[in-house]
Structure formats: structure tokens, C-alpha cells
Amino acid sequence: MSKVYVAVIGAGGVGKSFISQLNAYALRSKKYTISTILISRSSKALLSKDYSGLNLTTWESDISSSSGVKPPSFPDETLKFLTSAPGPMILVDNTSSETIAEEYPRFLSSGVHLVTPNKKGFSSSLALFKAIYAASEAQNGGYVFHEATVGAGLPVLSTLKDLIDTGDEIVKIEGVFSGTMSYLFNSFAPLSPSGAEKSFSACVAEARELGYTEPDPRDDLNGLDVARKLTILARLSGLLVTEPTSFPIQSLIPKPLESAASAEEFLAGLAGFDGEMHKVKTTAESEGAVVRYVGSLDVGKGEVSVGLRNFDRGSTVAGLKGSDNIISFYTRRYGERAMIVQGAGAGADVTAMGVLSDLIKVLERLK
């Protein structure tokens, strides 16, 4: 059995589910002994100082007991602890922290492998994106996988890689890229209404409760989350978008709430603007359509667009359910009839599945 070390930073919705899936995987694996040496939240952490491994069944009560300690400083103490592990080391970043993402090149250069659903490293400055891949590709660099940064566990980035690696040309990628936006419009403006009409703000509260939104739901509603996903797809397709804000993004944040001091203040004020979204919905209905939030990347033209669009009631996009994403790849080989990936695009379990499958990809590549 090969012994592999894992450090988990971020144990919220996705992180908790990831740890539970990792525990089950470790128990059934006949090939790898997995030792989890760090689980860290923002102010409490569990460390296995002798590298023997933490208990993944009791970690949640352990971290809030006296075993929970102040997290090691990031990046210095964390990097030192990880690189002193007596075997291959995999860092799992389940936060949405930009500060952590900025240090990925340092960890990768030190031979630490990285898997993450955090979009920040791959969709902020182009310089950071390039530095991450350069560090990974350098001699003794760690592997990097981030499937869950687009479409959660759906095989979006692996599909894109397969298309490109086999010599296909990406023409256009379009669809519904946000589980939150999908849920909001599928519930607020459903194809076949059942029961009482729901307000937009009530749907936002539900999406948050279901764990679909970003830690701060304004990052979904301002369109930036979708813009980040399209930036990742664009860059991996060879279109070197400089920032996720380099193209027009339609924000659904009402102007007066742009200055809200916190997510809580924003959510408390949102109901006061339900009338605006109701108007958008009824305008679409009066044209026999439904409104949905979509994105499109035209690689040939170098164009990216993110925002609301009306869809014919018979279209596939109009008929999506729950938090479903749909991503259509138009390529030279797939021509007019796109290759389509569809399914739940947010939620702790489906995202954690994407993160764990990336971790397994790292394991399979270890010598």
C-alpha cells in the first residue's frame, strides 16, 4: 500500500462532504493508505503533528473541542508542515479565498499536489493563472486539478481537455453555468408553475440554504461567478482573457444595494426589489418565453457574454430543473450538434465528488 498525505483547508459545505467522501474512499481503497494531516477552518484547525493521520469520523467534534488549535500561519507554517510529510502530499483547498489561491505556485513548486473547487486562482489575474500552470509543469512541480471550478462535479474541464488533447478545435461553449442562477430562475420563473408564486428574494434565500451560493451570495448575483467560470474555460481554450471583468457582465444586484456592508444587510434589503425581477419575468412571459441567466464564449471571435436571455418555452434551457447546469461544446468535430454535459451544477455532495475524483487522478499519477 502506498502512503499518501492529505491536507484539507476549508471545511464548510463542500469541505465537510469532501472529508466524508475521502473517509469512505480511504476505507475501501486497497492501493493507498491515506493520512489526513491537517483540517483547517478559518479560526480552528486539527493537526496530526506526527503525520499518523486524523480521525475522519470524529473530526467535527474534535475541531471544536480542546484538540482544535489555531491554524498554522499561511503560507509559511503550512508550507513547512506539508513539505515535511514523509511522502506525497496533496493540498485540498475548499475555501473561496483569494489569499490562499495566490500561494498555489509556491506550494506546487515545492512538489505539493493541489486539488480545489476554488475558482480564484484560475480566474483572477492572467499572471496568477500562468504562474500556477508554470509551477505545476516545472521539474518536480505538483499536479493541479480543479474540475469542480466549473459545473461542480460535472465533467466539464476533463471534457474540454479531452477535446483539445485529441486535436479538436473549440468554436463556442455556451449554456447555464451557475447552479444558483439555474435554481433561482427555475423556481422563480418555472416552465410549469405549481402552487403559489415565489418571490425572487425568497428563492435567493432557498438557494443559500441549499448550499448552492458562494459564501457571499452577492458573488453569484452580480454575475461574477459565471464570469469566472467562462474565464477559466476561455483560458483553457487558449483565449487569454486578462481578468474576469474584461467583458460585460449583467449584474442582478439592485443599484441601491450595491453598497450593502455585508451579505446579511444585502439579503435583508433584497425583498424591497422583488418588483424589478417580477417585471423581467412577466415581460418574458408576455413574449411566450422564460428568462434564464446564461453565458457564452465564442473562441473564434474572442467574445464572452454573461447575462439574462429569454428562451423559447420548448427549449432545453427553459426546461432545466433544480440547480442543473447545461454546457454545450461546439467544436470542429461536433459541428452544429454540440456535445452536451448536463446535471446538478451546485451543492456540497456533487461538488465534493468533483474534488475527490481529482484527488484520485493525482493518486493514479503518483509513481
Ligand SMILES: NC(=O)C1=CN([C@@H]2O[C@H](COP(=O)(O)OP(=O)(O)OC[C@H]3O[C@@H](n4cnc5c(N)ncnc54)[C@H](OP(=O)(O)O)[C@@H]3O)[C@@H](O)[C@H]2O)C=CC1
Ligand atoms: N457550494 C457549491 O455548490 C460549490 C462550491 N464551489 C466552491 O467550493 C468552495 C467552498 O464552497 P462552500 O463549501 O460552499 O463554502 P463555505 O462557505 O460553506 O465554506 C468555506 C470554508 O472555508 C473556510 N475558510 C475560509 N477562509 C479560510 C482560511 N483563510 N483558512 C482556512 N479556512 C478558511 C471556512 O471556515 P469557517 O468554517 O471557519 O467559516 C469554511 O469552512 C468555494 O470556492 C466555492 O466557490 C464550487 C462548486 C460548487
Ligand SMILES: N[C@@H](CC=O)C(=O)O
Ligand atoms: N455558487 C456556485 C457554486 C458552484 O460553482 C453556483 O451556484 O454555481
Ligand code: NA
Ligand atoms: Na466540473
